[in-house]
Amino acid sequence: MRITHLTATPYRVPRRSVMTSALGEQHWSEYGLVRLGLEDGTEGIGEISLIWHGDGARLCTLVDDLVAPVVVGADVFEYTRIVGAVRRAFEFGRHSQTAVAAVEMAVLDAQGKLLGRPVVDLLGGRSLDRVRLSMSLSIAAARECVREAAGYVDAGFTAVKVKAHRDADHLVATVAALRKEFGDDLGIRVDLNMACVTAKEAVRTIRRLEGYDVLSVEQPLHPDDHDGLALVRERTDAPVMVDESVWTPEDARAVLARGAADFINVYVAESGGIRPARLIAEMAALHHVGIAIGSMPETGAGTSAAAHLAFSLPRLEHPSDVAGWLYHADDVVSTDLEIADGHLLPPTRPGLGIDVDEERLERHAI
Ligand SMILES: [Mg+2]
Structure with a gap:
């Protein structure tokens, strides 16, 4: 089943209460929602979660610009090829692991939905x-x-x-x-x-x-x-x-x-x-x-x-x-x-x- 599109949407949700840690005060989380679409309309979902300074949200443009071109057209069951290509597109920094993870989640989510099985299976x-x-x-x-x-x-x-x-x-x-x-x-x-x-x-x-x-x-x-x-x-x-x-x-x-x-x-x-x-x-x-x-x-x-x-x-x-x-x-x-x-x-x-x-x-x- 072919991947037809991949997009990432930055979002910000408030914390239930302000969290103070070594990172300072966190009032909200700014992350990215990755959506991977298949030719039959199935959609896989992933999340770019990275707490520092809104970086999770910022990585969204890189998913759109760098990752979508190397993923669209692949068969969603080609896990190794897809994730390998995403890693290569993102080779420049440690923080980008979180965007690789979001695409990987979306691939497994889509696979599970196609098979009718939870990802744990x-x-x-x-x-x-x-x-x-x-x-x-x-x-x-x-x-x-x-x-x-x-x-x-x-x-x-x-x-x-x-x-x-x-x-x-x-x-x-x-x-x-x-x-x-x-x-x-x-x-x-x-x-x-x-x-x-x-x-x-x-x-x-x-x-x-x-x-x-x-x-x-x-x-x-x-x-x-x-x-x-x-x-x-x-x-x-x-x-x-x-x-x-x-x-x-x-x-x-x-x-x-x-x-x-x-x-x-x-x-x-x-x-x-x-x-x-x-x-x-x-x-x-x-x-x-x-x-x-x-x-x-x-x-x-x-x-x-x-x-x-x-x-x-x-x-x-x-x-x-x-x-x-x-x-x-x-x-x-x-x-x-x-x-x-x-x-x-x-x-x-x-x-x-x-x-x-x-x-x-x-x-x-x-
Ligand atoms: Mg810790």
């Missing part, structure tokens, strides 16, 4: 029955973090992520307050977002968290500091998760070879698509390293792609960020994603299980 079939979710807390005073976490706990969530930036005292106080308020049942993750300059500083900070039973400490050091990360793993008890260190399977190879992580936070957007993300998960498993699934956060289409990946995995013990749409006040698609007791339930509709909402897309288009 193209990845080996559904292996998990539910996926434990984690929700990220905005940087704030400890009591504000407790208040935000209480909302998630009341809604049934069982894991939260504390975002930290530079101030170790504040981080330790926040984790202590969460543990005191919610007891041992709440899973607490910590994301340092590269806040520590040296491995010794990271070791000092992480040792102060010992006794609070955190699930993982994410990216304490610069992405390239694999030796430092390996040292932190050796000198502390908390499992070390890398995030910024790993975008692509090539990045994962370097981290795994150096023994620099206990967990890798894998993003569909950063790795260049659902299948490259799954490849990272498989590489990690060969090294006895776990994964979590990360989020920009995506809106509905991107979250659905992450969900199909998640349910295809043989194991996913660490809570994951597959609930990006919950951080947004609106969306440009509808999905079949459902949550029960803080866990994501399996998507079942053909393809990625999403429908473009034309009226809302028009309202939010930039």
